[in-house]
Amino acid sequence: MSFQTVLVRGTGLLGTSIGLGLRASGKEVWLSDPSQVAVSIAADIGAKQGVE
Numbered sequence: 001m002s003f004q005t006v007l008v009r010g011t012g013l014l015g016t017s018i019g020l021g022l023r024a025s026g027k028e029v030w031l032s033d034p035s036q037v038a039v040s041i042a043a044d045i046g047a048k049q050g051v052e
Contacts (some may be wrong), residue, residue: 004028005049011035011042019047 004027008019011033019029019042028049039044042048 007032008039008047011038011047016042016045016047020045023047023049039045 003032004020006027007030008015009032011019013030015031015033019031022029023046027044028030029047031039033042039048
């Protein structure tokens with residue numbers, strides 16, 4: 001099974017790292033976290049395609 005879009009729930013160190021890896025492999029990545037600050041930091045680093 002192959003996915004083109006992935007939602008990463010939780011944008012701490014692990015979630016952001018997973019998002020970066022997925023983006024590097026060409027996947028569309030969406031981020032979700034109760035903390036909008038954490039989502040913004042992960043997005044600034046480049047771990048997202050879109051933000052939920």
